[in-house]
Amino acid sequence: MRYLTDSHTMKAVDNCSIHEFGIPSVVLMERAALGVSAFLRKHAEHNNKKTGIKVVCVCGSGNNGADGLAAARQLNEDGIDVHVVFAGTSEGTDEYRLQKSIVGNLGIDCVEYDGNIDFSEYDYIIDAIFGIGLSRAVEGRYAQVIEAINKARENPDTKIIAVDIASGISADNGQIMGIAVKADYTITFGYNKTGIMFYPGASYSGSVKVINAGFVTEDILHKKVKCFGSIFTYDDEDVGRLLVRKPDSNKGTYGRTLIIAGSKNMGGAAILSASAAYRSGTGLVKVLTHEINKTALLCRMPECLISTYQDNMPLAAELKADFEWAKSIAVGPGLSMNVAAAEITRCVLERDDKVRILDADALNIIAGEHIDYKGSREGQIIITPHIMEMSRLTGKTVADIKEHMIESAKEYAIQHSCICILKDARTVVTDGQKVYINCTGNDGMSTGGCGDVLTGLIAGMTAMGLDAFEAACLSVYVHGKAGDYAASGKGRAGMTAADVSEAIAYVLKR
Known part of the structure; x- marks a missing residue:
């Protein structure tokens, strides 16, 4: 540090x-x-x-x-x-x-x-x-x-x-x-x-x-x-300080995370998030996704447990069992903004005894429907907006947020009792008091799917039992390091989000 x-x-x-x-x-x-x-x-x-x-x-x-x-x-x-x-x-x-x-x-x-x-x-x-x-x-x-x-x-x-x-x-x-x-x-x-x-x-x-x-x-x-x-x-020493494996462990030792991602035609978001969660070191990952994505997930991520839903299917009762199973819940990547997605997001917000990560369409639903929420000590909330999403959430202009990154993130974190990860060229993470500024990553990560990878990383690290704020900071650091590793091999113009996800394993190994 x-x-x-x-x-x-x-x-x-x-x-x-x-x-x-x-x-x-x-x-x-x-x-x-x-x-x-x-x-x-x-x-x-x-x-x-x-x-x-x-x-x-x-x-x-x-x-x-x-x-x-x-x-x-x-x-x-x-x-x-x-x-x-x-x-x-x-x-x-x-x-x-x-x-x-x-x-x-x-x-x-x-x-x-x-x-x-x-x-x-x-x-x-x-x-x-x-x-x-x-x-x-x-x-x-x-x-x-x-x-x-x-x-x-x-x-x-x-x-x-x-x-x-x-x-x-x-x-x-x-x-x-x-x-x-x-x-x-x-x-x-x-x-x-x-x-x-x-x-x-x-x-x-x-x-x-x-x-x-x-x-x-x-x-x-x-x-x-x-x-x-x-x-x-952070620097590289913080990775070794916070991510510790035990020789006498099993998959249950490293937690269970539920990732709710992927609507019709957006199944890749679920795959990227789940892949990053497993590469973080977590024990079990379950993906709740639209039924149309099931085959692709089974082919690309055979390690995952899978639950599916249909657009017209009531979800509250079915979600309860998945929520009970998970230690952390991530919602939003590729979820879309339809009725089912809104119901899922509301159900996640109501579950106040788990760490919850809100990303992408979950944030757009909150902004669009003016949903008020607050995290708690027992059920912490981590949000991951980029600048435009933050503008929708707060009503502030993009220019104002970019000029006052720390102040904007701290103000929102205090108002909603959450951990805010405000993503930009220099990402800011704050719980309203402490402020982490990330120094890893590169412009090659300005490509579709990189945010889904970050969400999966956070979900995995929080499921392993890391303090939510430390998990958020460390995930952003490792995500950027993986981006730097991917760029060194593929070049910044040609790298993809999948390259970043794959590089997480090499970063943690080093």
Whole structure:
């Protein structure tokens, strides 16, 4: 597990380190700058640019600019030809004035930006204009500087290194504040930022490296900074930590899940979900589907138990036995929005003693019929909307949801006492308090059926007894890793949802 921070949390971490534990801000600044200068030197050496390189540090007048000035001084100490361009016009912070004075005393070449500097003449541009505190659109002189920096990208030999975050990106949601530096590399301090994770900020950040800038330790931050640790992401170690097999087990050990999926002409959704559920490691999977899909399921998924229904058949009584059998219930993939599908969805919502996963058409039925629901401690609910489905559920615009992914998901999770998996290029999972941001997956997964695979994964992992929130986070992580594995073999354009489902086994094996 790796913790992430937004601008407010990172400022709290900074203040805790400085004011409660007495670590001088200039010490933190020196550590941060050392991370930037060391990265630049290592990159130059790796690319056989050990001598004769030219570096320009473009500095604003805040603490981000002070970090850039400190990095310029350190590079100058190593004999590197480094220049400083001042983008800011104000007097700046105390730290900025201190660093500016030192740079001036050392005789490092410093100039004010006048609109005539060709940044493409440099091997490296260090972007230290704005840090994580940017709260309004970039305009005027600052916009001109950023435009000039981005123009330098026309020279393929010029590399741009952003200090903490590329200037112009919101550190909270990754939105571009009018204009932003398009960096090749970002050296960020302490913890990765949510604004670097989310798009479009992610595409402006280049390759991201997180360095230790000397803040107080995480155990202290958990005690002292209320908001610290509420936003996080997973890595491969979390898979092994959460998915544990027992040598003296049987199929009953790993749970039973019921997947309700597949209407007429949509049987593939049931197959994809069931396949992913079994590959998660669960013991038994039963599929409730339209009778027309039975033969296809038997041929493709002989491991599955199968129940069927007809369009005109009353379902409530028949569903009761299947619900009793299952430990978790997933409903929605390829279900359609007819009368039978609506009855099934209502029955699932009424069953408040099981973990229930609501996906696709189940969500469309809830939105279309304005069904109110709430999860409970005994019967938790996990929903898996993509952006358009979330728009139908909430009445918010797609643009508003994309700009406020965390807030939109948390608000809905709180209102309905559920776990919300809001799917996009960066998927957000939240129970209304904790927030997981997924960093796996790729655009090859923008293809029909991938959502059905995710639903099956969640159903399987919850059936195995994992905590519902952890199962939701882990399923999203493994789903993305499987997508990355599939893309490595088939290519992003040619991969299919079935490839993703198959790749789950390889991901878990590794």
